[in-house]
Amino acid sequence: MHIYKLSGRNVEVTEAMRDYVEEKLTRLDRYSDQITDARVTLMVRDVRDSGRRNRVEVQLNVPSGIIRAEEHHSDMYAAIDKASDVLERQLRKFKTRYMRQRSEALPAPTPGPAEAAVDSGDDVSEFMPEIVRQKRFEMRPMSAEDAAAQMEALDHDFYVFKNMKSGLTSVVYRRKDGHYGLIEPS
Numbered sequence: 001m002h003i004y005k006l007s008g009r010n011v012e013v014t015e016a017m018r019d020y021v022e023e024k025l026t027r028l029d030r031y032s033d034q035i036t037d038a039r040v041t042l043m044v045r046d047v048r049d050s051g052r053r054n055r056v057e058v059q060l061n062v063p064s065g066i067i068r069a070e071e072h073h074s075d076m077y078a079a080i081d082k083a084s085d086v087l088e089r090q091l092r093k094f095k096t097r098y099m100r101q102r103s104e105a106l107p108a109p110t111p112g113p114a115e116a117a118v119d120s121g122d123d124v125s126e127f128m129p130e131i132v133r134q135k136r137f138e139m140r141p142m143s144a145e146d147a148a149a150q151m152e153a154l155d156h157d158f159y160v161f162k163n164m165k166s167g168l169t170s171v172v173y174r175r176k177d178g179h180y181g182l183i184e185p186s
Helices: 015-031 076-105 113-117 144-154
Strands: 005-009 037-047 051-062 065-073 158-163 169-174 180-183
Touching: 005 015, 015 037, 015 076, 037 076, 051 076, 065 076, 144 158, 144 169, 144 180
Parallel strands: 005 037
Antiparallel strands: 037 051, 051 065, 158 169, 169 180
């Protein structure tokens, strides 16, 4: 896989790191027909009481979506390994869903005896998300801070609201580090 963008925050991306990322992500080559763009960010930050913490973020753009992995570890190379594993699982699910949608759109060919006997060896588990509940609610204009307070009052992990500054639908969410994030359309 060719990495289109590899960057570092609070860390110098060495040639060894660049080579290791390339090597680990070559496992994703079998999915390259689904990947349209890739971005990898390596970060180091100091965490109180535990010293340095390495974080690897990878975002792959695929047709009609994004596949993303974020992993943390005290060792940068171990974080890269973990992120690579997560991406492979997610791409496997995406490919299964993508192939199913394509096959449903086309008439199914009848496999011959030789084709039926061939096992691809690819452990592709089928993933089909199921929507089990639907909600409708009135979105009143509010600030992101008010939305975060509303989210906490409801004890939710995220809250969808109409941002009174931009007039757009936005999402405030609780991050793993305990802080809040804001998602806005561009």
